[in-house]
Amino acid sequence: MKRVVRWESEALALAQEIVRLPSVSGDEEAVAAAVEAEMRLLGYDAVRRDDLGSVVGVVRGAHPGDTVLIDGHMDTVPPGEVASWTHAPHSGDIEGGRLWGRGAVDVKGSLAAAIVAVGSLDRERLAGVVVVSASVGEEMLEGVALGRVVDVHPADSVVICEPTGLRLGIGHKGRTALVLTAHGRPAHSAHPERGDNAVYRMIDAVARVRALPAHRDEILGAGVMELVEMVSEPLPGTSIVPWGCRARFDRRLVRGETAASVLAEVRGALAPLGPRVDVALHRAPLACYTGASFEVEDFRPAWALDEGSDTVRQARAALREAGLPDATWLAPYSTNGAASAGERGIATLIYGAGEITHAHVADESVEIDALEAAFRGYRALALALAAPGDPA
Numbered sequence: 001m002k003r004v005v006r007w008e009s010e011a012l013a014l015a016q017e018i019v020r021l022p023s024v025s026g027d028e029e030a031v032a033a034a035v036e037a038e039m040r041l042l043g044y045d046a047v048r049r050d051d052l053g054s055v056v057g058v059v060r061g062a063h064p065g066d067t068v069l070i071d072g073h074m075d076t077v078p079p080g081e082v083a084s085w086t087h088a089p090h091s092g093d094i095e096g097g098r099l100w101g102r103g104a105v106d107v108k109g110s111l112a113a114a115i116v117a118v119g120s121l122d123r124e125r126l127a128g129v130v131v132v133s134a135s136v137g138e139e140m141l142e143g144v145a146l147g148r149v150v151d152v153h154p155a156d157s158v159v160i161c162e163p164t165g166l167r168l169g170i171g172h173k174g175r176t177a178l179v180l181t182a183h184g185r186p187a188h189s190a191h192p193e194r195g196d197n198a199v200y201r202m203i204d205a206v207a208r209v210r211a212l213p214a215h216r217d218e219i220l221g222a223g224v225m226e227l228v229e230m231v232s233e234p235l236p237g238t239s240i241v242p243w244g245c246r247a248r249f250d251r252r253l254v255r256g257e258t259a260a261s262v263l264a265e266v267r268g269a270l271a272p273l274g275p276r277v278d279v280a281l282h283r284a285p286l287a288c289y290t291g292a293s294f295e296v297e298d299f300r301p302a303w304a305l306d307e308g309s310d311t312v313r314q315a316r317a318a319l320r321e322a323g324l325p326d327a328t329w330l331a332p333y334s335t336n337g338a339a340s341a342g343e344r345g346i347a348t349l350i351y352g353a354g355e356i357t358h359a360h361v362a363d364e365s366v367e368i369d370a371l372e373a374a375f376r377g378y379r380a381l382a383l384a385l386a387a388p389g390d391p392a
Contacts, residue, residue, distance in 0.1 A: 010120075011375050012099070012368065014038050015112035018074070019101035020092040025075040025140040028053060029289040031108075032074060035115060035134045042119025044132075053290040054145050055134040056153065059118050061386060065128025068385045069153060070118065070378060071146050071336055072111030072161030072352075073138030076103040077360050084362040098365040105366040106359035110161040110352035113371050117378035128386030131155065135336060141286045142175075143300055143339030150340055157311055157385045158340040158348040159378070163359060163366075166373055167329035168319065169350025170312055171304025173220050174253030174342060175334040177282035178266060179246060180205055184276070186243040195241030199232050202245040205277045206230075208269045209249060217254035219304045220330060224252035248282060259299045300334055301342030311347040311385070318384030322376050332356070351377055 014034070021030040032055050039047045039057035046058040055074075079089035079102045087093045087100035094100075099109055111134055118130050131153045135145040150158070162169070182202040187195025206227060215223040226249065233244035251262065259281060266279045284298040305312050307328060316326040331350050341348035353370035 011113050011116035015109045016092040018108045026287045028074040028136050052288045053136045057132045059130045061126030062123050063127035065386045065388045066156035067129045069131040069155035070114045070159045071133045072107045073135045075139050100365045105163050105354035107161045109366045109371045113375040114378045117375045130382045137286045141284050146336040147339035160335045160337045160350045161352045163352050163354040163356045165355050167327045169331045170328050172331035174300050174302035176251050176299040178249045179282050182245040182277045184243045187241040189239045198242050198245040215254050220254045223254045226250050253302045255302045300338035303341035318380040322380035
């Protein structure tokens with residue numbers, strides 16, 4: 001006989017348990033063990049960990065249908081200054097109708113709700129297959145770990161657990177990091193005319209990049225290019241004209257932009273400065289608790305679903321039927337959906353409890369009522385999206 005799953009005693013308990021386990025990127029192993037144990041307890045048909053350390057559970061319905069993948073990342077950003085927290089960062093306190101702690105809203109609460117929601121599905125009602133991935137490394141390099149999962153478990157649609165305020169996210173801007181490097185010539189700072197100050201070159205380069213017009217998208221709005229880092233060489237630079245300077249820009253992308261097009265645009269702006277200033281994509285590292293370690297170019301494409309697409313219509317109808325809001329939304333942040341939708345073209349939705357403004361801050365928390373609603377939302381989305389055929 002299938003075990004009856006109660007929200008209060010199962011999903012909330014799991015959320016509280018994994019919030020209490022520190023899991024900054026690269027240190028998710030304890031959370032992975034808790035998630036794996038819960039999936040087995042709930043009777044998932046298959047549970048495994050991949051080479052990066054993501055936990056993947058599979059629930060198979062009794063009838064033919066599509067494959068839906070629901071993903072939530074296990075890692076968090078560091079807690080920061082612990083003294084600024086009213087509730088300890090890993091307390092998992094339940095107070096004032098909220099769950100408190102790092103990762104509560106981003107996204108351990110929603111991940112727990114999704115795991116238990118899928119585990120509680122009646123297989124006789126379920127057509128198709130639902131895969132749940134608890135992925136690693138999203139805060140460091142979104143999309144890479146989910147891409148590994150999708151390549152092993154091809155999905156017809158994907159739901160990303162992120163805080164959307166229970167709105168149905170249908171897209172987000174992409175993101176990349178561009179590194180500008182300026183080369184000069186050292187000299188004693190008492191005789192700067194004998195050198196070539198790389199910082200002055202970089203100041204000119206930064207101005208040219210900032211003058212580039214923003215790309216606009218009818219759905220996602222305007223792209224963004226913001227300087228986030230500038231470092232000279234040598235450092236410290238007492239009494240020496242700097243021979244090198246490096247600057248990093250964070251660029252938020254709209255649809256249609258590619259790594260090649262972005263680099264070509266910036267190189268065009270820098271061309272008048274000659275060969276002593278160049279640009280490249282930042283190479284972002286990911287070190288996993290399994291020992292896997294690598295670098296990849298930090299480029300995550302933008303994506304958006306059409307409001308009238310089958311996936312969006314089907315998802316909205318399912319949420320309405322479950323008595324939940326069905327408003328659509330465009331996320332102002334990047335997610336693992338960059339891999340499923342932006343790179344692989346899989347119909348992807350974003351859905352979860354809480355607001356993004358409560359993430360990455362001291363006293364991070366999420367409303368328990370919102371987690372309960374997300375639990376119902378994940379059940380509804382899994383059942384509806386796995387059902388075969390065109391939605392009514």
